[in-house]
Amino acid sequence: MLDRIVLWIFAALTMLTLACNNDSDTPSFDIPENVNFNEHIAPIVHTNCMPCHRKDGGGPFPLITYKDVAKRGKTVKLVTETKLMPPWPADPTYSTFIGERFLTDEEIATIGTWVDKGTPEGSGAAPSPPHYPTGSMIGEPDLVLPMKDSVLIEGDNTDHFMVIKVPFEIPNDTFIRVIEFVPGNRQLVHHMNGHLINYAPGAKSDVHTGAHVVPDVDESNMNTFKLMELANDDGTYPTLTPSVSNYLPGVSPALYPDGIGGYYMSRKGALLMKNMHYGPTPVSEYDQSSFNIFFAKEPPKRPLREMILGTLGISEIVPPLVIKPEEVLDVYTEFKVPIDISILTINPHMHLIGKTFKAYAVQPDGDTIPLIRINKWDFRWQYFYTFPKMVKIPANSVIRAEGLYDNRAENPNNPYNPPRAIYEPVDRDMRTTDEMFQCIITYLPYQNGDENISLSVPLH
Ligand code: HEC
Structure with missing residues (x-):
């Protein structure tokens, strides 16, 4: 744990340094003079942090009340400025998903200013935090x-x-x-x-x-x-x-x-x-x-199908996934879809030395449909990203996934020091320290109107 925290802080500081070099580009926001927890910070934290940072939420400590957040002010500022939290590797400027969680630059600046001003609480009462059901998020299971x-x-x-x-x-x-x-x-x-x-x-x-x-x-x-x-x-x-x-x-x-x-x-x-x-x-x-x-009550009318591009999947990786010591390797994999399909979810998968991931479809007329872009791969946060509505991919489009791997010693996520060749083993079992390149897509054969069906069903 300590190692990881040190690594985190190291990564955070590196990114902060980069960010600081860019000062002249930093846009300025209208951050309220009286920035305070009750009015300005609580709503951000309740929406973006509390889903995990609460009892039973999976985060290591609660971030709900003034006390919770103020006592960790400096770290909260650091992890939001460096975009380590909330964890959401997908680039929201490239494509949109259900349940996406990220802070706008203005929200990040608001938190930063609030911490710099000594975490004022504000007068009045904090808004009450949202209610989370205990047990099932759906209802009474059968x-x-x-x-x-x-x-x-x-x-x-x-x-x-x-x-x-x-x-x-x-x-x-x-x-x-x-x-x-x-x-x-x-x-x-x-x-x-x-x-x-x-x-x-x-x-x-x-x-x-x-x-x-x-x-x-x-x-x-x-x-x-x-x-x-x-x-x-x-x-x-x-x-x-x-x-x-x-x-x-x-x-x-x-x-x-x-x-x-x-x-x-x-x-x-x-x-x-x-x-x-x-x-x-x-x-x-x-x-x-x-x-x-x-x-x-009834058999599934339209059971989901899954396609896997890349490792153990339907399309080969070019060049083969063998990353030599000190090498930075670009790979891609492509698959031409024979029929019209509707995509529901996409799940990029790499292991430790993955750096970036991007997937898109190129239609027969040459137009591109963006699917997902991850600018900073994080092995710990591998979501099945669900599109707000199904995405239609017309027959004969090519789905292409691109990945970048960094097998240099200076990559803090490299499991080996000094670096060793890392690849997809065919001769033995796969380990976390080996590599994979997969793009897993759940889809249905296309039906008229699919692109208008919303995939977010309210939970209770
Ligand atoms: C999707 C769940 C999730 C969300 C949302 C989330 N966190 Fe976290 N957070 C975690 C987990 C899990 C950890 C433990 C470290 C890890 O697993 O990466 C963590 C760790 C942290 C840490 C400790 C970092 C360290 O290494 O000391 C801070 C501070 C933090 N989160 C702040 C926030 C803030 C602020 C937000 C909202 C802006 C937020 N988190 C949103 C799950 C989440």
């Missing part, structure tokens, strides 16, 4: 599936990656509208991608055998799947529906309008938490997370 046992997170101050299965047996096959992930240990659960396994009738006698928790992400899958005994009784593998539930602190579950998305759920199966990422802790702790399942 079924709750907890992890069988709690998982031990070793107190060794390092990140932990695990694959965890939650087997289930239900009386009848059914349909799911949405699956909500509920972290047990909210301080430590950092991110999670959940997949759904359905066994065909009679294919698997006992879903509960095998390991439930396998430490260390093994993205070549096979070893983990063997240890977990996920295969059917005859040794073949069941169907796996990817990315049915994804979690990051402060992110709401992906609830789509009626008729979009949803899953089939067989009598026997499992939810598989791939890439369960626990943050570092100095003392050993436990987690027992769970899933809230909300049933649907």
Whole structure:
């Protein structure tokens, strides 16, 4: 933890120095003479910080009241000026997403001035903070599936990656509208991608055998799947529906309008938490997370589809992803879509030495549709970004993703010092210290009017 804080502060200072060199360009804002917490700061903090910085929100301390914020004034100024907080790697000037969270330059300057003036509280009362439901953000679940046992997170101050299965047996096959992930240990659960396994009738006698928790992400899958005994009784593998539930602190579950998305759920199966990422802790702790399942009355009319460009996907990476020591490497991957599609979400994926990421589609007429741009890749904040409305990509457009990797010693995120060649291993299991280049897109075959359907459904 201390290492990370030092690293943060180092990164922050570097950026601050850069920012200062640019002073002449700094626009000036009309910051109120009497800038104070109750009138000016509380609304910014309640909207942009409190979703995570509250009890059960995933942030390390609350940022709600005057006291909470004033006592950390200097750090709050630093992390907002350097744009480390709120964490939102996507560039909001390139494309727009649901739930995006960033501060305007004016808000950042307002916080800075408030801190410089000694964090005045203001007269009167602070606005009351928004209410967050405890438990589900959607409502009363039809079924709750907890992890069988709690998982031990070793107190060794390092990140932990695990694959965890939650087997289930239900009386009848059914349909799911949405699956909500509920972290047990909210301080430590950092991110999670959940997949759904359905066994065909009679294919698997006992879903509960095998390991439930396998430490260390093994993205070549096979070893983990063997240890977990996920295969059917005859040794073949069941169907796996990817990315049915994804979690990051402060992110709401992906609830789509009626008729979009949803899953089939067989009598026997499992939810598989791939890439369960626990943050570092100095003392050993436990987690027992769970899933809230909300049933649907009808089979999914338009089940989501997923395409993966790049590593383990449908398009090759050019040049191949081998980054030599001290090299800065530009790569791209492209895929021509054969039919009209509607894109719902996009999830860029790289590991530690990723620097920038950009994806867009080039239509047959040459026009470009921007999808996402990340100017400063951060391994810790990998969102499934949801577009406000579906984005239509016409047939024969080329979706192109571009990435930049920095394998120099001076890159503070380089896991090796001195640097070593970093690549996608084909000969062994993938580790966090290896690299990947993926652009994961959920989409539907296009239907008339898709581009007008709003994807934000109000939660309770
Ligand atoms: C999406 C969730 C989220 C939001 C929104 C968020 N934070 Fe954080 N914040 C975190 C987490 C998690 C950490 C712990 C460090 C980490 O995991 O990167 C953190 C750490 C911090 C730290 C400590 C940094 C350090 O290393 O000492 C400060 C200060 C902070 N946040 C301030 C803010 C402020 C101010 C806002 C709003 C303008 C904000 N945060 C919004 C999740 C969030």
